[in-house]
Amino acid sequence: MQGAVTVTMAAPAERIWELIADVRNTGSFSPETFEAEWLDGATGPALGARFRGHVRRNEIGPVYWTTCRVTACDPGRAFGFEVLVGDRAVNNWHYQLTPAGSATDVTESFRLNQNVLMSLYSVLGGQLRRRRNLRDMRRTLERIKSVAEGPGPTSDTEGRGPTSDTEGRPGPTSDTEGGPR
Secondary structure, three states: OEEEEEEEEOOOHHHHHHHHHOHHHHHHHOOOEEEEEEOOOOOOOOOOOEEEEEEEHHHOOOEEEEEEEEEEEEOOOEEEEEEEEOOEEEEEEEEEEEEEOOEEEEEEEEEEOOOHHHHHHHHHHHHHHHHHHHHHHHHHHHHHHHHHOOOOOOEOOOOOOEOOOOOOOOOOOOOOOOOOO
16 A cells, blocks of 8 residues: 655755654644654654654544665755564655656655555555555644745744644644654
8 A cells, every 4th residue: 555645835945854854743634643852862853763652643643653665865955764563664644755847746655565455444444544555644734834835943942943833733744644744
């Protein structure tokens, strides 16, 4: 199962990438992941860096932590990560930033790794989850767009980005399927 959503943003790719790649912003943008933090001494995005996201599935529960590993880290162009169960990747999230004249097309995508369990999940209800992910990815990207196109960063006390978006949530946001966004 996989899906993708693209939103055009009137902002430079570098600014958008910084909002996305600092996973501490995730809680400001994602409908499901309400906080995220770097692990193992990481202080920012780098290939192989790990972080964890605190997820409230479907915005109502259950609540749990997911551990993720950065798989793409190309400033101004791409950021991606895999969601892990133990050391095994079960889901992949990716942001691709593409110049579009004076704007930037931002595509968020997800892909569940194929195995017997995921194939069964896809058949028995995965399409409902796919629709939910696509809707939430669009919401995430629209929240990121709101911040990226805004007047510029006004740092909060921890220096982690904008103090609020139009919905009163701290910092930045985006829209596709499964895992921290």
